[in-house]
Amino acid sequence: MEGKYSQVKAMLSITKASLRATFRSPSSVIFSVGFPLIFILVFGFIGEGGGFSVNVALDKTSDTSNPVYHAISNIQAINFKDKPDSLIKEDLEKGNLTALIKIEKNNGNPAYLVKLTTSEAVKTQDLNILQSILNAVIGNINEQVYPNAASIAKVEKDVQKIPGRVYRQIDFILPGQLGFSLLSAGVFGVAFLFFNLRQQLVLKRFFATPITRTYIVLGEAISRVLFQMIASVVIVSIGVLAFDFTLVHGVITFLQLMLLSLLGLIVFMGYGFIVSNVAKNESTIPPFANLFTFPQFLLSGTFFPIEVFPKWLQFFCNLLPLTHFNNAMREISFEGAGILDVWQDVGILLIWGVILYAIAIKVFKWE
Structure with missing residues (x-):
């Protein structure tokens, strides 16, 4: 007596065959692993390269009417960053700022005190160089303006240090490249895969077997998920x-x-299903796919922060699903947040998923 037909076993067979075909596809390997690794290697080496730059911020309560401030604000080696206090503290903790400088009046001699706040993420060498620059500036002012008087200012030796963790270039670029890989695979991989299955009548042949449509789609989708994970x-x-x-x-x-990557991939695959159904031929897949992917590669913080864009454009950036995927990845990896802590980003990803799959179901065709 013949055994009962197993839908699950048939689905796993489809998954195995599709996964094997994916590994044999040079384009799949290059887009999913090759390109992201190239970007990671390039930006990783850039991040570890030499060269000294001093990024500092000025305490909002500082006295800016004195010659010390005017002198150091005109030094090209010192880059002042004007940001809200919360972002200054965050940059200090990551080592993006060497120090927070506070210049305040002193009742005695010297006339001004220069106080520094830094973090454990800042290299001691960088802080020492900054202190040397400040002392040199003060010494130059003394020689030119107050040669016979006490020093106009003094850089406090006791530096306030807050906890911090070094934020390397790789900590920004790797989550973006992982998003690049997942978005490329979810859209281009799924679009070409299901379009070819339909064009080659593979899906139609599956109908001659007892396997149901749901398990056919699941089998192919699981293979993409496994490969990309x-x-x-x-x-x-x-x-x-x-x-x-x-x-x-x-x-x-x-x-x-990995859990967030799985969620992101599933969401991005929704657009891949849409493209595979609306494309009339294989040559129209890239234009349709790029409508969704290309703006996100540029505007979602993949290669550089979205803060570099004008405010009106940042609003659009924050609507894109890859932006929220990248934000959540960076908060989890560097800030130590959990999935539940980034619920807003995850929620927006899920909303995108619902929209994309609702459209995909509406336009889905089997042949």
């Missing part, structure tokens, strides 16, 4: 081993990144 593990592992990418809570953070 393997690619995600490779990307994060190379970042950690080669460039010291930050995983605050180690394995726990890694697992949460």
Whole structure:
């Protein structure tokens, strides 16, 4: 007597065959692993390169009417960053700012005190160089303006230090490249895959078997998910081993990144399903796919922060799903947040998922 037909076993067979075909596809490997790794290597080496620059911020309560402030504000080696207090503190904790400078009047001699606040993320060498520059500036003012008087100002030796963790270039670029990989695979991979299955009448042949439509789609989708999750593990592992990418809570953070990657991939695949159904032929797939992917590669904080854009454009950037994926990835990996802590970003991703799959179901065709 013949056994009962197993839909699950048939689905797993489709998954296995599709996964094997994906691994044999050079384009899939290059887009999912090759390109992101190239960007990570390039930006990783840039981030570790030499060269000294002093980024500082001025305490909002500082006295700016004195010659000390005017002198140091005109030095090209010192870059003043004007940001809200919350962002200044965040940059200090990450080591993006060498110090917060406060210039205040003193009742005695010298006339002004220069106080510095730094963090544990700042290199001692950088802080020492900043102090040397400030002392040199004060010495120059004394020689030119007050040669016979006491020093106009003094840089306090006791530097206030707040807790911090070094924020490397890789900590910004790797989450963006992981998003690049997932978005490319979810849209281009799924679009070409299902379009070709339909064009080659593979889906139609499946109908001659007892397997249901749902399990056909699940089998193909699972193969893409498995392949891309393997690619995600490779990307994060190379970042950690080669460039010291930050995983605050180690394995726990890694697992949460993988969970978020899975969610992001599933959402992005929704647009891939849409493209595979609206495209009339294979040559129209890239234009349709790029309508969704290309703006996000540029505007979602993949290569550089969205803060570099005008305010009106930032509003549009914050509507894109990849922006929220990248934000959540960086908060989990570097800030130590959990999935529940980034619920707003996850919620917006889920909203995008509902919209995309609602459209995909509406336009889905089997042949």
